[in-house]
Amino acid sequence: AAGVIQSPRHLIKEKRETATLKCYPIPRHDTVYWYQQGPGQDPQFLISFYEKMQSDKGSIPDRFSAQQFSDYHSELNMSSLELGDSALYFCASSLGGTGSYEQYFGPGTRLTVT
């Protein structure tokens, strides 16, 4: 069965640079969630989209922005990168705009900021 696809899987950037992470949800899933997991920490919710509209916002820095496109894929744009942004970034998708549906997680993008 098709799963959530994230690209790239690994990314190395320098401080103050910009990074773009991509997420392709499971076909027919209309909701995408982004999470950040720092070293030794549990995943923290960043932002979610339902039917191309932002549905909820968590602890996402102002330097980050995200959107969901007409084909339901989503991109997380991160600017003015800081060392503390080094983390594993997960995308999840579900069918339905609320949290009542099971979320399926992608393999994650490991971002390293040097």
Add this chain to the structure above:
Amino acid sequence: KQEVTQIPAALSVPEGENLVLNCSFTDSAIYNLQWFRQDPGKGLTSLLLIQSSQREQTSGRLNASLDKSSGRSTLYIAASQPGDSATYLCAVPTGNQFYFGTGTSLTVIP
């Protein structure tokens, strides 16, 4: 804000033992509860999903229970194997957000 706590933070058991992982949450207005497994540096693998109307869910050697009113869930692993070594996370959706527990790091010793 939903707070999710897992006890113990770490657990080491000999192979073949049965074990229980605990998850507690503060806001009982949940749709469901999911248990995940995460290997070091890897992604999240969904193990079990219990709907708020259910009390138990089973998959192979895994059994998860949910007591919504008391804000608790347990994950029971029968006949543990070295391959079960990983971090186990519970997570609850509240509103449109998904709150993760602090995780239990399990080591099964051959």
